[in-house]
Amino acid sequence: MKPDHLRFFIDPSRCIGCQSCVQACTECDTHRGESMIHLEFIDRAASVQTVPVVCMHCDQPTCAEVCPADAIKRTADGVVQSARKPRCIACGNCVVACPFGVPEVHEERKLMMKCDMCYDRTSIGKKPMCATVCPSQALYYGTAEEIDRLRPMSTPSNRFQFGNQVITTRVFVMWPRGPVTLAVPLDITAPLADRAGADPFAHVEL
């Protein structure tokens, strides 16, 4: 049973895209050389911004709800496991349904594989591999008190709204503490390159 007071926190603003998390995930004993997580380059042509995509471990996992084979299980301590091999039919329903973009179907294995929060490590009180090695600590594993002390400018949240769907998760995302105001109206659906002020080299003449 995973110690209940230990929590997983993600702060994408810290991520430097080094892939240490992805490389380390392959080293977790039960992952057998495969990474269960991935790193997204949001739009490399326009920005160096990257986001480590680990499972958010939803309280009511959409991936499990849409799975026609009932292959995705949530443990009593709130960890949503990778698909069970005998059941998974690699249909990809979970890939489409997950609002966070977490699951990936490994075609060669006909299996959905995703982050299990290094269950073999976290269930005995160790930290997950990715959060241990992460050089920017965009991925952090510890207590609520620790994160509060270490990150006075940030505050954790685990409640998300996607359209009409409200999701609470086992994993927290860090936000700036206090009211957040955007400097310019931001259309998050626009390509990064088209957003105002996106080119820091606009003043440079060729």
Add this chain to the structure above:
Amino acid sequence: MPARLVRPGPGSFVATIPVDDRAITNRFGPHLSEMTAARLSTSVEPERLVKTHCCFCGQQCGIQLKVRDNEVIGFEPWEEFPFNRGMLCPKGVKRYLQGSHPDRLLTALQRDPSADGGFAPIAYADGIARAAAEIQRLQSAYGAGSIGVLGGASLTTEKTYLLGKFARVCLKTPFIDYNGRLCMVSAGAGNKKAFGIDRVTNPWADMIGTDVIWVAGSNVAECAPITTNYLWQAREHGARIIIQDPRLTPVARTCDLFLPVKPGRDAALFAGVLQIMIEHRWLDQRFIDAHTAGFDAVAAYCRGWPIEKTADVTGVPRRSIEQAAEMWATAPTGFLLHARGIEHHSNGVQNVLGSINLVLATGRLGRPHCGYGTIVGQANGQGGREHGQKCDQLPGLRDISNPEHRRYISGVWGIDEAALPGPGVDAYEMFRKIDAGEIKGLISICFNPKVSLPDNNFVTRCLEKLEFYTAIDFFLNDTARHADIVLPGSLHEEDEGTVTQVEGRIIKVNKAVDCPGDARQDWKIIQDLACALDRPHGFTFDEPRQIFEELRIASKGGVADYSGVTYEKIEREMGVFWPCYANDPRTGEPIADHPGTPRLFEPGSYNPIARGSGPFYFPDGRARFNLADYRVPVDDVGEEYPIFLTTGRVVSQFLSGTQTRRIGPLVKQYPEPRIEMHPRLAAELGIADRDWATAETRRGTITLRAMVVNTIRPDTIFIPYHWAGEKSANQLTVAAQDPISKIPQYKVCGCRVRKADGPPAYDAVLEPQQ
């Protein structure tokens, strides 16, 4: 003497590679290692965990290696080690895959065009004997100085100490230098000029709580990834972050102020910023008056840098320069970091001095939350330069031209001071001496100049002129392909010793496995050579600890004083910051357990140079402002070559790639070099992302795929330098060097770029890492 080593006649080039490059690659790699067998099996438990450090960059992260059956089968984070607390970059995560590698050299080799891959295995003793015979032959024919020695800053401090001693005492040659010449010498020279001591001033923990951090020319995220967390922790505690770089690097993405400086214009930027500070009286005048000298001359120089001119020369918007000055100078505390971005210049020392002037003008030294330092690039960038493989230094950061220093070290080594050679020349100048026929024989260890030196087609031509070359390495690196004899050295995990990391913290590397086959620990190979040369005196150590004990004595009384450091103390305290004294420098009385010196220049601190007159390492105890003069880079952009070329690293590769181009998962992460360019430049050139593009300078051309991103100045391209042969960025770079530090100008030269006609010939035959 074997027939193949007899010189066939004048003008014959024996050190030409024995067979076609491709045939060598087929036999000796780089091939890739992957997680297989015990490294993948969950049922295999390690026999033990060995606490040691990463073998790559200057951060020297603590790591535990899993060992079973004399093989490193994985790692476990070492969360107690204070610098990195378990954090590792991808290189650290996959470092263990360099062991048990198919390319590993398991025997001595001799050049043999008839052998598979151009090299035939020979008995280790024969390799030593032949190397010694050739060294003797050349030295009797041409003198002691006909042999050159090239060392490296990834070696333990014990090995670098022994190598310096070997060159001077056994070979009696002045010609030794090392690849730290390509790394931190500009910072070292600048630090000595400003502070009288060459070390980072504060531990990284001092960043947490500072008000502003200025990072000049350091892609922290990719070159010193663990430092990222220090930046972000500082930010969480209120620090604002300024990044000065021609590329919008990952840490620049969320920084408070980005200074998109034109390559090679850093000294101008620092002068312009200091001018604004002077105009607004944003100075710590009390500190300047009490603890420094030379401010007035610097202030007079800065008057020549009004904001309009600074903005014009540096390519940084005027408003940003003003903001930088205000943000930096009006904060109560601040920390300034820099790296190769400002140091890799023919004006590198001036750039460093310019940044130090900003630190001195604000009095940001000798107290918590304030500090300054270079982020060293190589594992032992710090320790590797302190104890004797640098051409002008003796152990303890002593000066080889200083009679008193020479006497002391000669005494430790038991030689007549007159027999101790004088200063040699820098690593690049050694190649010029090879070219001129002055140096005829070469011994190299831990250095791959055919990839890492600028204008490396010249380096190749020099290697071909050598009469004899012996390389010590664990893989057949690109330079070692030119060797007559290759001696199989040791991997990091096969030996123990100390390393001094980025903060000046001496740490201990521990042995996890034995050397395989005939491979030997490098210090044993050096001693075997000394023995075969019939000069074993001083080269009869039985273990690294004994070398360290002698090094403690040799460093004693020097600026880099290690005399109070022991292996036990390092392990107990998880690192000791030098200077760490065995005797109180004030009284000469023995000190039982000196705590080391994490923070330099604290008020009232005593050092053996100032003797109480002040905290800095000059007789008057004062730091020095130095004129930091902007000069236009050599081979700057112009009509013929209108685009800036700058070079650097990617996070998954390290230096010349000797190790990291052999590790499968790291190669997969960033397989091949690409030419990074801004979409506006790409559009003008008609190049799309992933198109083949050719970059050309006065020295060479390279064809690589383009990477079109708007995170680089539109007038600049970037190429990472970790690859060899036709993919080597250093075919293009210029061998201009700083007149003081002799660091090469890797970070700027003029180039032109065009869309390539098609894929280069290598694309069809080489694997990405080759």
